Amino acid sequence: MVPGSHTAVGYTGERGSLFGLALKTGLLTVLTLGIYRFWAKTRIRRYLWSSVSVDGDRLEYSGTGLEKLLGFLAAVVILAVYLGIVQLLLFYFGLHFVVEPESGEEALMQLAVIYISLLAVLPLMLFASYRARRYLMARTRLRGIRFGMDAAAWGYVWRALLHYLMTLLTLGILLPRQTFWLEKYKADRTHYGDARFVQGGRWVALYPAMIHLGIAAAILAASVVLLALTEDPTRAVPLGVLGYGWGFFGWAFYAVRSRRYLDSHKMLGGSVGFVAEPRVGRVIAIYALGFLAVGLAGGAIFAVASALTAVAVGSLTGAEGTGAAGIVIVALLYLATFAVFGALTLAYITQPLIAHFCETLTVLNLEALQSVRQRPHDRGADAEGFADALDIGAAI
């Protein structure tokens, strides 16, 4: 137990102002054919970060849209060369297996060839996800002091690949081991100023969080056995559906409970601790209500946009059919609708989730931060360019 004070983390962002900012930047993104998206993301992050307060001090996001654009350009060139050549070569070697599959082995081989091209991207995605986290840390400040993360993306890539393989081979039984050690790898390389985070705890302690995933697996197995024994789908199928639904719940339960354990066992600079108490029910409720709200509001907006489109196209349609102007208007309205959906999702799902995770976090012995000193500026590597190009980590 860490001695000293308990400080609650607060979140002060408002739905309306975030929605306004997201909608404005989303429409600018549409009008600039996507180029503004780097600035849009940066501005939204500034808002979200500045909404998080610890004892009256607010987080600061200091990234710039410009560096994100440049990082993206560099990543695109590297990815274009890598993906172009790898995909072409894979296709070439894949051709050697294209025969009408006459045996199970040959069918399996064809399947493998298809998935190899996915595997060619997987290391890059892991690399990108670590570097994106490093960039986010390097651009986050509290009390003027930078967070930061060591440049260790490739070490993360091979560890993650091995953990994935182990988890796969053990049918998910080693999932807590994967979750724990990958989080520890990242946490132990994270700093606030000159103070280092350390992930404590034990990986087996994540097994209780797995309980509902286990139940879901048992139900699914039972439904398969039932189908095999009775050959009566009327009883096996509802059981399978139940197992499937339980699996969704189990996944949410695992995600929230493992985060609770992992964050509560982190230490900063050897003396600052954390208590994280996010609730599974609340997270599921946020998603459910959020989807409902986004669905209803988005549906209404979509209907209005469709009507506007019909009117616009109708007035532009002459004897020669719909002209170029009509097509442009339809395309812009279509894309603007996406911008609205994005802004709604941010305001009704992403922000409430962030708020919940912040408001259930308590910092122990915050005073110890007094002695933390600044760390040097990190150029931020590709400024998330790879993650942007591969379209991962899209939420914020």
Place this chain on the structure above:
Amino acid sequence: MSAPEGQVPAVFYDGTTARRHPVLIAPTQDRLGLAVLFDAPDLTPVVWPFDRIRALADQSNPASLTLTLYADSTDESPRDPARLFVSDPGAVAWLRRTRPSLFKRDLRPGTYRKVALWLAGAAGAVAMMLFVILPGLANFLAERIPLEQEVAFGRAVMAQVEYLFRDGDEQMVCDDPKGRAALDRMTARLTRGQTIPYDLDVRVYNHPMPNALTAPGGQIVIFRGLLDKAASAEEVAGVLGHEIGHAVHRDPTRLTMRAAGSAGILSIVLGDVSGGTLVGIAGEHLMQAAYTRDAEEAADDYALMLLGDAGISAAPLAEFFGRIATLTDDIPEYLSSHPLGAGRAAKMRAAGLENADGRILDDVDWQALKRICD
């Protein structure tokens, strides 16, 4: 509200430690800067010149300001790492009202040049990849695929095509024996004396589309609609020659490989759903069209060569292209995957094969071919 008379409380973060300094701020005597006064005696006051004071933008609480200083630094932005947090309503309002440079974005000199260079460099590199390296690599590899692999691949493609066009359980391949024999005679006569790397597999599919296509490995399909629309056997022979040209040049294999390499590159460049997708589809289409137009011209040339060697006039083929031109010439050439019909027809006429007036099939065979699907 006027400028704060006295001093106003604020919080200062020095940028080198995580300490929080409670401070008092007030404009300096000369009104050119903001004085930051510490209550700890060991710290000397700091003065921030007003013209260099900036505030963080897009903050969630408009009632307060986080101030920073425009300064030359190697950071992501030209800003001093120190921060001054002001929440006094009077001071915040006064700063917002009287400091026009508060939210100024300070770009380092040469930023626009740098962005332009990066944009041009990235565009150049991607274009190089799409239009030089990938096509080159595709051609290189296409030459090296073992024949039997290519044929096997072609079979798989044909199975797909058949599946796509099949209408119910109806037999796709037309196999009336007399028509079949006529088609074989046409193929044999066209290719007599030529070196063709494949055993050509020419068949007719029972489908009303007036078209023909070539799959990898010398597998050619003529759709019934083309036989219906053709006025003479020589027109069909011209189209068949064109498709044989594709097969000999290994176009289907090369183009599929190029597509496999370039698939995804454009979507990476243009990114997310909002904005890029439509442009991406258009770009992909333009690229494919540019690839195939060259291949089509080469196949036309090959067809002319075949017709010439077989002593058959190109005039019927010219006429055929002239006829389809009325259908397709509304599309500008850069959007179209085939060279424009009218242009092709002119080229065929110019090929000077008028004096060759040989027939590819006699009337009996031609009628048999037309009825191959009956």
